[in-house]
Amino acid sequence: MYKIMLDKKKLLTIFALIIFAVFPVSCNKAKGDSTANNVIVIRERLFIGQINEIYLNAKDYLGKTIKLEGMFGIYKFDEKTICSVFRYSPGCCGSDGVVGFNVIWDGEYPGNNDWVEAVGVFEDIEVYGSKDFQLNLLSLEVLPNRGTEFVTQ
Numbered sequence: 001m002y003k004i005m006l007d008k009k010k011l012l013t014i015f016a017l018i019i020f021a022v023f024p025v026s027c028n029k030a031k032g033d034s035t036a037n038n039v040i041v042i043r044e045r046l047f048i049g050q051i052n053e054i055y056l057n058a059k060d061y062l063g064k065t066i067k068l069e070g071m072f073g074i075y076k077f078d079e080k081t082i083c084s085v086f087r088y089s090p091g092c093c094g095s096d097g098v099v100g101f102n103v104i105w106d107g108e109y110p111g112n113n114d115w116v117e118a119v120g121v122f123e124d125i126e127v128y129g130s131k132d133f134q135l136n137l138l139s140l141e142v143l144p145n146r147g148t149e150f151v152t153q
Contacts, residue, residue, distance in 0.1 A: 039119065042068035047151040048089055048099050054122065058133055066135060067119045069147050070100050074112045083109060085118045085135070088150045095150060105137040115146040 040061070042050045047068075054061045070085040084102045091097025103118055110116055120135030 037065075039065045039067050042066065044069070044147050044151065046153055047087055048153055051099050051101070055133065058122075058124065061122045062124060064122055065119060065138065066101070066122050067117065068100070069115065069117050069143065071149065072110050072112065072114045072116045072140075072142075073098075074109065085116060087148070090152060099151070102132070102134040103137050103140075104134055105140050107137075107140060110140065110142045114142045117141045117143055 040050075040054075051068075054066070068085060070087045073084045073086055075082045075084070082102055083105070084098075084100050086098045086100025088095060089097040089099045101118075101120075101122075103120060117140075118135060118137055119139045120137035123134060123136050125132050125134055
C-alpha cells in the first residue's frame with residue numbers, strides 16, 4: 001500500500017478542482033453574466049435567450065441593473081415618444097422581429113439607429129392599463145463600433 005503525503009496547499013487545490021468539476025461555474029449562463037457590481041450583462045451571443053429569460057421571469061429581475069448594446073430606436077405612438085434599445089431577430093414573417101427593452105432616460109437621446117451601450121434598472125410600468133417593463137437608464141453612450149444587428153440566439 002502506498003502512503004501519499006500531501007501538504008495543505010496541494011490538498012486545497014485538489015479539493016477546489018473537484019468542487020469546480022461537480023459544480024460548474026457557468027451556472028448563470030442563461031440568466032446573463034454578472035460583473036462584480038451585480039450588473040447583468042446581455043451578451044451578443046445569447047441576446048434573445050437572455051432577454052426572454054428576463055421577460056419570462058420578470059419578478060426575479062425587477063430592480064436589477066442590466067447592461068446591453070444595440071440600436072437606439074425612437075418611435076411615436078399615440079402622441080407618445082417611445083424609445084428602445086434593440087436588435088433585429090427572426091419574427092413571424094422571416095427576419096421582421098425585434099428584441100430588446102423600451103428605455104427611459106433623463107439625458108439627451110442619441111439619434112435613431114445609433115449603436116449604444118445602455119445601462120439601466122429593470123422596472124415594471126403600466127401602459128394603457130396593462131403591465132409592461134422598461135429600463136430606467138443610468139447611462140447611455142453612443143459607441144463608435146457596431147455589434148451584430150441581427151441576432152438569432
